[in-house]
Amino acid sequence: MSRSVNMKLCLGSLLTVAGAVCASVPSLEAPACSVGKGTIQYNKSVPDQADFPKTQVDVCYDDTSIHLVFTAFEETNFYFNGSQTTNDAIWAYEVMEAFIHHGTNDPKTYLEFEVSPNNVTFQAWIYNKSKVRATSAPLDTSFLTQPLADGLTAETTLDKEAQTWVSATKIPLGLFNVDDGQAKGTSWRMNFFRTVVSPDTFPDQLLGAWNPTNESNFHMTPFFGNVKFI
Numbered sequence: 001m002s003r004s005v006n007m008k009l010c011l012g013s014l015l016t017v018a019g020a021v022c023a024s025v026p027s028l029e030a031p032a033c034s035v036g037k038g039t040i041q042y043n044k045s046v047p048d049q050a051d052f053p054k055t056q057v058d059v060c061y062d063d064t065s066i067h068l069v070f071t072a073f074e075e076t077n078f079y080f081n082g083s084q085t086t087n088d089a090i091w092a093y094e095v096m097e098a099f100i101h102h103g104t105n106d107p108k109t110y111l112e113f114e115v116s117p118n119n120v121t122f123q124a125w126i127y128n129k130s131k132v133r134a135t136s137a138p139l140d141t142s143f144l145t146q147p148l149a150d151g152l153t154a155e156t157t158l159d160k161e162a163q164t165w166v167s168a169t170k171i172p173l174g175l176f177n178v179d180d181g182q183a184k185g186t187s188w189r190m191n192f193f194r195t196v197v198s199p200d201t202f203p204d205q206l207l208g209a210w211n212p213t214n215e216s217n218f219h220m221t222p223f224f225g226n227v228k229f230i
């Protein structure tokens with residue numbers, strides 16, 4: 001079964017230069033926060049896999065939430081649009097992002113969560129029938145409009161001298177129909193992203209990802225990594 005899935009991905013990637021999809025996607029094991037955390041780091045750009053500022057995500061879970069701590073190293077711009085607020089197009093400036101799906105398949109529906117250097121968040125369900133953002137298929141978006149009431153929170157710390165930006169976030173397990181206390185043993189697909197842009201380079205962004213997609217488009221779910229809550 002898994003062989004035929006891999007075969008399909010490999011055949012698809014024969015058409016690509018990088019052939020990145022042929023390799024298996026990256027994996028992470030993340031424990032309960034009371035025990036520790038799983039950590040990934042990335043430094044490759046999307047889609048050409050050139051150098052990209054080091055970015056880290058620490059992952060763990062508690063009874064009610066997924067904890068994601070995003071750390072941007074080598075950050076010099078801290079660029080956001082101060083007139084934007086919850087669920088605005090903060091992704092046009094600098095953000096760190098997670099795309100999250102509870103399950104093991106390449107999803108058509110997933111949560112897109114983003115945080116900006118001024119602690120503004122974007123949270124929406126994405127329905128992309130094509131799984132790769134084919135131009136013929138609509139990418140529908142359903143916003144979560146009460147993030148604080150839902151328990152979607154961020155705490156953001158900027159250190160301009162150290163060139164770091166840290167956003168410690170929580171995302172409720174219940175959004176994914178995982179009941180309180182039931183996260184241990186669950187399997188997930190996730191990818192993590194960061195955009196880099198300054199007032200001088202806007203709107204041309206540098207894009208980076210845990211598992212870089214093969215186009216300048218994050219919405220390609222065959223590239224999501226495997227995450228297991230242990």
Ligand SMILES: *[C@@H]1O[C@H](CO)[C@@H](O)[C@H](O)[C@H]1NC(C)=O
Pocket residue numbers: 009012013015016017021132214215220222
């Ligand atoms: C990127 O990978 C996807 C999924 O395997 C594939 O459908 C698409 O054709 C690839 N795009 C390019 C530019 O290689």
Ligand SMILES: *[C@@H]1O[C@H](CO)[C@@H](O)[C@H](O)[C@H]1NC(C)=O
Pocket residue numbers: 041042043051054
């Ligand atoms: C990028 O990350 C890899 C793997 O974590 C590491 O081996 C490499 O030294 C890093 N490259 C740079 C330029 O930091």
Ligand SMILES: *[C@@H]1O[C@H](CO)[C@@H](O)[C@H](O)[C@H]1NC(C)=O
Pocket residue numbers: 081082083084
């Ligand atoms: C910031 O966002 C506002 C509202 O969307 C927009 O009118 C303005 O042009 C943006 N400013 C910059 C510098 O991009």
Ligand SMILES: *[C@@H]1O[C@H](CO)[C@@H](O)[C@H](O)[C@H]1NC(C)=O
Pocket residue numbers: 119148152153154155156157
């Ligand atoms: C960021 O937003 C959260 C709510 O998501 C809030 O609790 C926090 O105080 C805000 N400020 C900072 C600096 O993190």
